[in-house]
Amino acid sequence: MSKHILRKLQQSYAELQTARQEAYVFSQEALRLSKQAIFYLHENKHKEASHALRDAEKRLKKLQKIWRTFDRIRYEGSTHAALEEYAEAKTYYVFVEKGRINEVKDFEVSDEEYIGGLADVTGELVRRVVMLATNHDGAGVDFIHGTVETIVEHLLGFHLTGHLRQKFDDAKRNLHKIEDIRYQLKRQ
Secondary structure (H helix, E strand, O other): OOHHHHHHHHHHHHHHHHHHHHHHHHHHHHHHHHHHHHHHHHOOOHHHHHHHHHHHHHHHHHHHHHHHHOHHHHHOHHHHHHHHHHHHHHHHHHHHHHOOOOOOOOOOOOHHHHHHHHHHHHHHHHHHHHHHHHOOOHHHHHHHHHHHHHHHHHHHHHOOOHHHHHHHHHHHHHHHHHHHHHHHHHHO
8 A cells, every 4th residue: 555545544534533623613612502592582582592593503604614525524413413403492583583483494404403403492382381371371371382282293293213202202291291381370
């Protein structure tokens, strides 16, 4: 084997490792900022949530640029986690701002990542229901109940397995929590 081939392999592998490290940093930052956006929405800090989402999108664009050169990075666990968290945050943001669930089109979010984010957003909606019930907002609770019920109903048709099945089971539990809160609110 020639030294030229070995040097070329070594350089190529070193470039991949550098790209992987950069991608990991951008993934973790995007994940953190997406979580922060959700937290801000629970605190009714919509402007801060918007800024956090925009910052997450900037990190994801940098990540996307890397995976266009090194396609294997698109399938790394950290990339997957960042995009799933972003899908959850963006879905929740649009729901809080506009009262509906929209498709996430900003990035190449896979169906699996979007399904995971959609299932996870039901947990955020439970938190929102608790706040609404505390303020005796039955109409708001009913609206979110209908939204989560629709999400769960549609996810039923996917025959999910693995980690998505666990997320779906969590979504079903979240629906039951909302139903319990709704029942208690109507009894008052």
